Amino acid sequence: MNRVATLVTLIVVSLSFVSGTTLARQGEPANQKAVLVTGASTGIGRNIAEALAAEGHFVYAGARKQSDIDALSAIENIQGIRLDVTVQEEIDAAVDTITKEGRGLYGLVNNAGVAVLAPLIEVDEVDMQFQMDVNLFGPYRVTKAFAPLIIESKGRITTTGSISGILSGALFGPYSMSKHAIEAYTDSLAGEMRKFDVEVSVVEPGNYNSAIYDTLLRRMQQRKQTAAGSLYEEELARFLNNASNRPQDKEPDEVSAAVLDALFADKPKRRYMVVPVERQAEVTIRKAIEELVQLNERHMYSYDRDALIDMLDDALASANE
Numbered sequence: 001m002n003r004v005a006t007l008v009t010l011i012v013v014s015l016s017f018v019s020g021t022t023l024a025r026q027g028e029p030a031n032q033k034a035v036l037v038t039g040a041s042t043g044i045g046r047n048i049a050e051a052l053a054a055e056g057h058f059v060y061a062g063a064r065k066q067s068d069i070d071a072l073s074a075i076e077n078i079q080g081i082r083l084d085v086t087v088q089e090e091i092d093a094a095v096d097t098i099t100k101e102g103r104g105l106y107g108l109v110n111n112a113g114v115a116v117l118a119p120l121i122e123v124d125e126v127d128m129q130f131q132m133d134v135n136l137f138g139p140y141r142v143t144k145a146f147a148p149l150i151i152e153s154k155g156r157i158t159t160t161g162s163i164s165g166i167l168s169g170a171l172f173g174p175y176s177m178s179k180h181a182i183e184a185y186t187d188s189l190a191g192e193m194r195k196f197d198v199e200v201s202v203v204e205p206g207n208y209n210s211a212i213y214d215t216l217l218r219r220m221q222q223r224k225q226t227a228a229g230s231l232y233e234e235e236l237a238r239f240l241n242n243a244s245n246r247p248q249d250k251e252p253d254e255v256s257a258a259v260l261d262a263l264f265a266d267k268p269k270r271r272y273m274v275v276p277v278e279r280q281a282e283v284t285i286r287k288a289i290e291e292l293v294q295l296n297e298r299h300m301y302s303y304d305r306d307a308l309i310d311m312l313d314d315a316l317a318s319a320n321e
């Protein structure tokens with residue numbers, strides 16, 4: 001390399017350090033972004049990882065079993081990484097690995113999740129802890145650990161919430177509670193990340209095909225939990241029968257499309273509701289409106305209909321800005 005070329009290379013390298021960006025690695029496109037997806041072994045996370053990789057991004061795909069890590073690593077642009085979101089040592093090791101890889105980290109997709117089925121007045125505390133440990137403390141732990149890398153790249157954070165972050169189904173109290181918490185988590189985090197130019201969003205799917213019900217049923221079997229003896233025996237039995245005979249739900253391709261928008265759109269949305277059928281959108285929006293009405297009714301400062309419509313118009317206008 002002649003002296004001029006060496007000088008140009010040195011200037012480019014120094015500028016990239018000054019601006020906090022990470023150099024593209026040899027053989028990788030300059031605009032390739034690195035994204036970590038948790039819970040990428042199956043279902044929505046697997047779909048997101050594959051969609052990102054197909055778009056040419058580099059995916060660190062979190063999984064717990066070696067066979068899943070190997071299967072993910074066999075896909076072009078994907079590197080499987082061991083990551084149980086309830087184990088701090090594994091999270092710290094993943095930060096270490098990703099830092100050493102030198103691509104930086106532009107996007108974090110907190111997707112890992114589980115569902116517990118149990119009435120709130122009967123649910124075992126172990127099950128409640130399990131639900132929150134994965135769905136709520138998981139995103140909290142992982143985001144905290146990767147925040148410096150995301151801030152450095154002025155990147156994006158998105159979490160797979162659910163329409164259960166707005167709806168609260170009977171027998172799904174623990175799950176709904178965990179997803180409601182993700183709503184608050186997202187808004188607070190977005191407020192805190194604004195000063196670092198990091199955008200934060202939540203993607204709220206309706207029902208899509210995944211392993212979530214199989215995993216739920218398997219765990220109930222392992223813990224020898226049945227409907228028998230519950231005050232809700234009939235309701236639980238009805239759900240358990242339907243869960244095991246569930247017709248194939250739609251593949252979650254549109255959930256991945258929403259995640260890509262959250263990660264790469266110039267002006268990402270805060271909330272991405274993605275549902276396979278209109279009915280799920282309708283019940284979710286109606287529930288949000290019902291809550292608004294309940295919040296407003298019969299107190300000293302209740303607003304009348306016109307004032308509420310004005311507020312709705314203001315919210316619609318600022319969403320379209």
Ligand SMILES: NC(=O)c1ccc[n+]([C@@H]2O[C@H](COP(=O)([O-])OP(=O)(O)OC[C@H]3O[C@@H](n4cnc5c(N)ncnc54)[C@H](OP(=O)(O)O)[C@@H]3O)[C@@H](O)[C@H]2O)c1
Nearest residue numbers: 039040041042043044084085112113162207208210211212
């Ligand atoms: N499918 C739906 O209809 C739907 C609707 C709304 C929201 N969601 C949300 O979508 C997300 C993905 O769920 P899914 O429906 O795609 O179900 P899924 O196929 O069962 O996928 C769940 C993923 O989370 C992983 N996971 C579970 N516990 C973990 C832990 N402790 N640490 C790291 N990873 C863990 C699983 O890994 P293993 O394979 O190792 O267990 C799997 O990769 C969840 O947050 C769920 O609440 C799903």
